[in-house]
Amino acid sequence: MRIGDLPTPAAVVDLARLTANTSGMRERAARLGVRLRPHVKTHKCVEIARLQHGGRIGPITVSTLAEARAFASEGFADVTYAVPLAPERIVEVARLVRAGVQLGVLVDHPDAVAAIESVASVERLRLGVWVKVDSGYHRSGVDPEGSSGLEMAARIAASAHLDLAGVLTHAGHAYHCVGREEVAVVARQERDVITVFADRLRAAGIVVPEVSLGSTPTACAADDLVGVTEMRPGNYAFYDAFQVAIGSCRLADCALSVVATVIGCFPDAGRLVVDAGALALSKDPGATHLDPGCGFGRVCELDGRGLDGLRVASLSQEHGVVMATPAARSARFPIGTKLRIVPNHSCLSAACFDRYRVADGDRVVAEWWPARGW
């Protein structure tokens, strides 16, 4: 089957681009001297995680326990669950640990430490715990200069039921940057905050085995990760229109696209309608801080070449409205034309689909089925 024959909308993964992206980040981690623990939340797909580790099993990061279970069942036994967990789900973590998974959880509040310690004690297990540090994103994580992170680390280290796996941060504010140079500044900040915090703990006599950081923008821009032991980028497997905008990659690197069909054609208004709406592309607004009119993805020809002058101006549930600039209005896209749209945010768009169609050039060579739910 050719990608032009797929029922639309379809999530297509370009195998050559995926392979290049995953090789590139593996080489980058090796050059920087850190372990790569890719965040699999972007794709949730074991085939892609294996590619991220050069065809082998390796350490991974997950965003849900459903991912942890799905990957563990395929042999991925070294897993960091990188979202602070709801207390009542600690028993599910314990179940995975009992089954042999080395599953680290993260904490940024003493109540969570107490809850985890209590379950570990009842279940007679040792659980690995990471202290999450806020390096400037201000979403989760302890204040690196406050006392609470140090106190939590000391409590974990002293616990009979918990192991301090390490310290961990995620510079999500790199997504607010205007380009690669600014991202490089955030990458240095991310590194400095987490290594200084690790040194604070060590100065207090706490053993800190691992120092973990990462996001795709900072992983792409980092030039020196001294003091860091691992990084956890995820989006780079696919990249997306947002990463293009902030300089992490080129449009030609984006490995996930949504194949759509033109189902409406209003040349006088410079408007097309495609059958990829909010349930295929997601309503992620993209890098509006760089281009308020960026629209909901980058429109490309079926062969993957970018199409200038077309913009996904709005999305409703199953309709995508594509507006053409005056210069692009002469181009004809009759009803039935196939287009590929590189989404703003590949993690959210990929999550809309039950399967990925894997393309070698324009041939569909496989279907990969990702994990879903929580």
Added chain:
Amino acid sequence: MRIGDLPTPAAVVDLARLTANTSGMRERAARLGVRLRPHVKTHKCVEIARLQHGGRIGPITVSTLAEARAFASEGFADVTYAVPLAPERIVEVARLVRAGVQLGVLVDHPDAVAAIESVASVERLRLGVWVKVDSGYHRSGVDPEGSSGLEMAARIAASAHLDLAGVLTHAGHAYHCVGREEVAVVARQERDVITVFADRLRAAGIVVPEVSLGSTPTACAADDLVGVTEMRPGNYAFYDAFQVAIGSCRLADCALSVVATVIGCFPDAGRLVVDAGALALSKDPGATHLDPGCGFGRVCELDGRGLDGLRVASLSQEHGVVMATPAARSARFPIGTKLRIVPNHSCLSAACFDRYRVADGDRVVAEWWPARGW
């Protein structure tokens, strides 16, 4: 099980509110003298469609062929597929029609009429076709004052393979209104455009069996639908924070909410983190034309009462960041607290979940499994 015991995030449907919403719209349609053909794209769930028809099978509107197949297999045999269809999918329509489903499709371009006629001819079937009219939303539909809609209707009416099912519109621009009075103006415009267009066709000698319109806002605001035969609201089964904002309903009418757990607590910053992110609530920005700071849903207590002063300020994939106003900062929401969030756009949030937990008060009494995919 109680809703507070559900693993989070969970999509919870309040049965009492759902029943009231569906009864209310059924009575409204009866009072206005029109058939109700609810759009099931909001929930994609046969149990809810039955409630919409008072416990019986009835006519429905769908947004995907996957919905058409799922509902047809449960006995819903009178279906309008209300998205212009990709030409290569007409064979799937033919398959459903051959299986006994009265499946109407809509067109707004002569190329689509030609493609449908060609398949109908090859498959030796008669297909019902609606002419879609643009009543001001400017997404899809023919210009009601242009010649192309009339020409298409004439061609369909004269075809040996097609039946003109009727004319149809959707005033999606009602969502841009600032309140119920303005929506009422759009509702009258929606009615006027489609009935005048039907009369134009009739004056040209074309029989127009059905005149169909509808959106939840206009269905709620319409006072007179003379000349109209059916309406197709969908969102009203659940309503959502957007419908509250534009005056279609009250917060206490919203039947879908996402139960979330507090997984981060930063009282000094007035910030909570919950485990409902973009993959549970969707990134629909809500009624920002009315309140640019509306956030990504309305935060409620677990019992459903609205919580003032809390705002879902940002979403990443699995994190929801809730900011408290200074006045609300004294309230304590420790780690593990359960909250309910009424999403901005229930259709997109519902689509994030594989199942709905049906709640009678705080008891979970059923699980309903919606259709997914295309």
